[in-house]
Amino acid sequence: MTTSSERAIFKLDCRVSRWRPTIDVLKRCCLLLLFGASGALAKAQPLNLAESVDFATFKADSGQTLIEFYVAFQKSRLPYQVSGELASLELHLSLSAKEKGRDVKVETVKLVASEKSATRNEGLLVGRIATILPPSVYDFALSATSADGDLIGKGEFKRIKLRSFESDSLRVSDIMLAFNVFKSDNPKSPFYKNSFEAIPNPTGIYGEGAKELAVYIEIYNLVRNLRLNSDSLYSRTYLSRGDLVLEETERRKVRRRTADAIVYVEKTPIDSLLSGKYDYHFEISDSSFKPIIRRSKSFFVYNPNIKPEMLAERHLDALAMEFAGMTEELLDEMRQHVEYIITGDEKETYKSAKTLEQKRGFFERFWATRGGASARRAYMNKIEEANRRFSHGSTPGFKTDKGRVFIKYGEPQNIERENSSSNQKPYEIWQYENVPAQGNVIFIFADRMGFGRYELIHSTAIGEPHNPNWQQIVNQANSRLNDGGF
Numbered sequence: 001m002t003t004s005s006e007r008a009i010f011k012l013d014c015r016v017s018r019w020r021p022t023i024d025v026l027k028r029c030c031l032l033l034l035f036g037a038s039g040a041l042a043k044a045q046p047l048n049l050a051e052s053v054d055f056a057t058f059k060a061d062s063g064q065t066l067i068e069f070y071v072a073f074q075k076s077r078l079p080y081q082v083s084g085e086l087a088s089l090e091l092h093l094s095l096s097a098k099e100k101g102r103d104v105k106v107e108t109v110k111l112v113a114s115e116k117s118a119t120r121n122e123g124l125l126v127g128r129i130a131t132i133l134p135p136s137v138y139d140f141a142l143s144a145t146s147a148d149g150d151l152i153g154k155g156e157f158k159r160i161k162l163r164s165f166e167s168d169s170l171r172v173s174d175i176m177l178a179f180n181v182f183k184s185d186n187p188k189s190p191f192y193k194n195s196f197e198a199i200p201n202p203t204g205i206y207g208e209g210a211k212e213l214a215v216y217i218e219i220y221n222l223v224r225n226l227r228l229n230s231d232s233l234y235s236r237t238y239l240s241r242g243d244l245v246l247e248e249t250e251r252r253k254v255r256r257r258t259a260d261a262i263v264y265v266e267k268t269p270i271d272s273l274l275s276g277k278y279d280y281h282f283e284i285s286d287s288s289f290k291p292i293i294r295r296s297k298s299f300f301v302y303n304p305n306i307k308p309e310m311l312a313e314r315h316l317d318a319l320a321m322e323f324a325g326m327t328e329e330l331l332d333e334m335r336q337h338v339e340y341i342i343t344g345d346e347k348e349t350y351k352s353a354k355t356l357e358q359k360r361g362f363f364e365r366f367w368a369t370r371g372g373a374s375a376r377r378a379y380m381n382k383i384e385e386a387n388r389r390f391s392h393g394s395t396p397g398f399k400t401d402k403g404r405v406f407i408k409y410g411e412p413q414n415i416e417r418e419n420s421s422s423n424q425k426p427y428e429i430w431q432y433e434n435v436p437a438q439g440n441v442i443f444i445f446a447d448r449m450g451f452g453r454y455e456l457i458h459s460t461a462i463g464e465p466h467n468p469n470w471q472q473i474v475n476q477a478n479s480r481l482n483d484g485g486f
Contacts, residue, residue: 065134094145177280177299235282237266
């Protein structure tokens with residue numbers, strides 16, 4: 001099936017074009033999204049669009065799924081036609097979808113832009129192309145050509161699963177990263193949806209010229225979800241860097257269930273964050289505050305003027321007050337607590353600290369570089385929760401396998417529990433969705449000795465114990481053979 005469409009032209013305004021990415025910016029952000037160097041586009045070297053594309057899926061009518069692709073072009077790489085003080089451009093985007101190797105759909109979009117000749121090399125040109133398909137797994141191919149038919153760039157996107165949003169359970173769209181989201185009465189805009197214009201950021205880079213992280217999310221099946229035990233839902237959003245939550249970015253909001261679908265828009269300042277990779281987290285809970293659904297998405301910050309020592313200096317005074325009355329015994333206990341986030345060099349530094357003041361100074365610097373007092377409190381709250389829920393005998397919860405996984409990955413989205421039987425040890429499967437840079441992962445814990453102490457025997461997460469034959473461990477008949485490990 002083949003269809004085509006011609007969409008309204010979108011010309012980047014000052015909200016976007018002030019941001020001027022360079023190769024140095026992208027390298028310092030550790031990105032794979034490498035735009036080519038400034039200069040004329042070489043016809044023999046088409047752009048790899050897979051490096052500058054993002055996509056998001058949303059609910060469509062009749063049980064189908066809408067997938068939107070967003071592509072960013074560095075203007076200096078595009079074949080503008082210059083005439084006096086004006087430069088014009090016409091691009092044709094084509095998106096094809098295949099299911100099990102069979103062509104099922106093609107969409108086309110024309111992008112037209114007009115710039116001042118003097119500034120045509122500055123910033124990005126952002127386009128959108130979308131299609132609606134039944135839920136399934138597809139391969140997509142995206143290409144961009146000039147008005148003369150010359151190939152500008154192409155990219156392939158394999159094994160993309162379009163989820164079904166048609167359900168009696170709560171569903172949430174993908175997180176759309178944006179330069180800006182604002183109320184709009186311009187339905188002709190290619191970025192218009194549900195009374196908003198959401199200007200996508202396919203690069204996922206924020207910083208100079210883009211000092212706010214904007215996100216657009218849709219929430220579905222609020223009214224029809226009869227399992228919710230209240231008329232209100234509670235959203236929680238926050239940023240994290242590595243394993244640490246940036247507590248100061250946490251926001252909680254209450255939403256009444258007055259419509260079956262709602263839009264969630266949020267803007268978070270990032271101009272005080274260090275350069276690096278971060279994750280945006282979105283959660284929805286019911287009145288018991290137990291998360292029902294979670295989503296997360298990675299983005300990158302480039303703030304060259306924000307130095308680690310600057311942030312550390314801001315936190316040191318507050319931390320010095322917190323640690324002023326802390327005994328050496330408590331400091332040594334904290335050293336055990338931070339085992340999951342401390343580096344090898346830091347371990348050696350603390351080991352060489354001989355006096356109380358040296359140990360206090362170590363932890364002041366340790367937490368100052370990780371977000372200060374708020375980051376320390378957020379982490380210690382996890383330790384306390386792990387101790388409350390997972391302690392076993394004389395072993396505190398944070399030292400158990402369950403406690404460690406909880407501290408590192410948070411609350412699982414789902415837990416499957418299997419009781420003991422004549423031929424099986426009891427075990428649990430913890431399921432996590434959208435673990436940053438990994439996707440869906442599982443952890444399997446088994447009570448191998450039968451005393452209620454659950455050990456991690458298998459996981460699909462990177463860096464965790466991996467044992468595809470884990471079922472042999474929980475099998476009662478084989479348990480003795482596996483007591484020595486795997």
